[in-house]
Amino acid sequence: MQTQYLIKNAYSILTGLFGKSARSTATDIRIQDGKISEIGQLSSLPEDTVIDAKDCVIYPAWVNTHHHLFQSLLKGEPQGLNQSLTPWLASTPYRFRGAFDEDTFRIAARIGLIELLRSGCGTVADHHYLYWPNMPFDGAAILFEEADKLGMRFVLCRGGATQTRGLESELPQALHAEKFEDFMLDVERLVQRYHQKDASALRKIVMAPTTCLHSTTPTQLRETAKFARQLGIGLHSHLSETVDYLDAAKNKFAMSPVQFCAEHDWVGSDVWFAHLVKLLPEEIQILGQTGTGIAHCPQSNARLGSGIADLVALEQAGMTISIGVDGAASNEAADMLSETHAAWLMQRARKGMLAVPQYEGGQFEGGADAATIEDIVRWGTAGGAKILGLDQVGSIEIGKQADFVLYQLDDPRYFGLHDMAIGPIASGGRAHIKAMFVAGKMVMQNDQIPNIDMMELAWQARQSVQLLQQRTLMIA
Secondary structure (H helix, E strand, O other): OOOOEEEEOOOEEEOOOOHHHHEEOOOEEEEEOOEEEEEEOOOOOOOOEEEEOOOEEEEEOEEEEEEOHHHHHOOOOHHHOOOOHHHHHHHOHHHHHHHOOHHHHHHHHHHHHHHHHOOOEEEEEEEEOOOOOOOOOOHHHHHHHHHHHHOOEEEEEEOOOOOOOHHHOOOOHHHOOOOHHHHHHHHHHHHHHHOOOOOOOOEEEEEOOOEOOOOOOHHHHHHHHHHHHHHOOEEEEEEOOOHHHHHHHHHHHOOOHHHHHHHOOOOOOOEEEEEOOOOOHHHHHHHHHHOOEEEEOHHHHHHOOOOOOOHHHHHHHOOEEEEOOOOHHHOOOOOHHHHHHHHHHHHHHHHHHOOOOHHHOOOOOOOOOOOOHHHHHHHHHHHHHHHOOOOOOOOOOOOOEOOEEEEEOOOHHHOOOOOHHHHHHHOOOOOEEEEEEEOOEEEEEOOEOOOOOHHHHHHHHHHHHHHHHHHHHHHO
16 A cells, blocks of 8 residues: 655645646645645645645656667767767767677666656656667666666657668677567567556557668658557657758658658657757648657757757647657756756747847847746646656646655755746756655655665766776777
């Protein structure tokens, strides 16, 4: 039987909902049987375990819809640090991925998940593309094991490639493409072993060839969509991260990237793409009309110089918006607080860049109205849950899963705030977590994760980085 909790005296509750429902006037939340049973001004019951949330703000637990956890050991890698996307891929993740073994992969996954959890993230969708023929370890099993130890919801987006990109042609033999039938059989295996279909699932599988344009053939791409829908799972991939996607689609298929995906059944409410920075107007129309989703990754897009996705236009067109941190090799702070802080600022900066003087027809001075804190919370919680098919997750409502976090804003960066509720996003940094719940289970308390030795983890990270560097030199 699960512990029954009563959270009392919160300064503010942001719900993840839209409009006037984005903030609750309540101060208390009761958790029963893993769900939110009451919200309001509540009296304690004998069976309650009471947590005093005085001076705390409560958010839904973040839902990260795009990550590459293996990259947690590739932060700040020098050869790729000042490269744009395509040369960066060759310089860092593709150069190093053949050097991973079971132990280094596990350490990377653990680091990435802990980094996310310490920001208040309860659900992670990892785009796991570290596959090659006859692999000696099962990365999917490791990812689920590590997430389970931390009490997190985990969505495995099964990536991989059935054909090799030109930039990979001289990389190690271990990274050669998989056979299409092996890829499909493994997706089926993963679905049978892990996938939970309900709207409050702790584990899900997604069909996710690494890129629609480069990692598979057009015929195979259509087959992946058909098979995914037969299995009842979602579809995910990278798309339109840079202008190179536009060039590649035009050169290979004589159409735009989104048009190519649409013609191969890769649009719809069960599909979401990471990035979508470089879109043509007609592509936005297709994505909006089909209800396709986006995992917006502002820090990685900024770090690689790719640009800023226009979330406001995409949502107005009909798309579902979510936020992902992308891999730590292109985002040295791969957590949801730094990501949402960046998303809030960059949407405003993007609109502001479009401002022109009145004498040239300008109608506004800047873009500070482009995205509110409440928009960011909704995109990073309820939006992500919707995309992942977790309709009982992502918002603070009676009957929903008790996935939420209490931020105790006791650092000087939050002192002087007129509205404490905006602090975790607006002020940046990592807020102290007084308590965090996933499915009604307390996964963090007093800013600590049970049974985690941070000093030991730091030592393991240093050792693993040295091993990867040595192995990469040996196989280069």
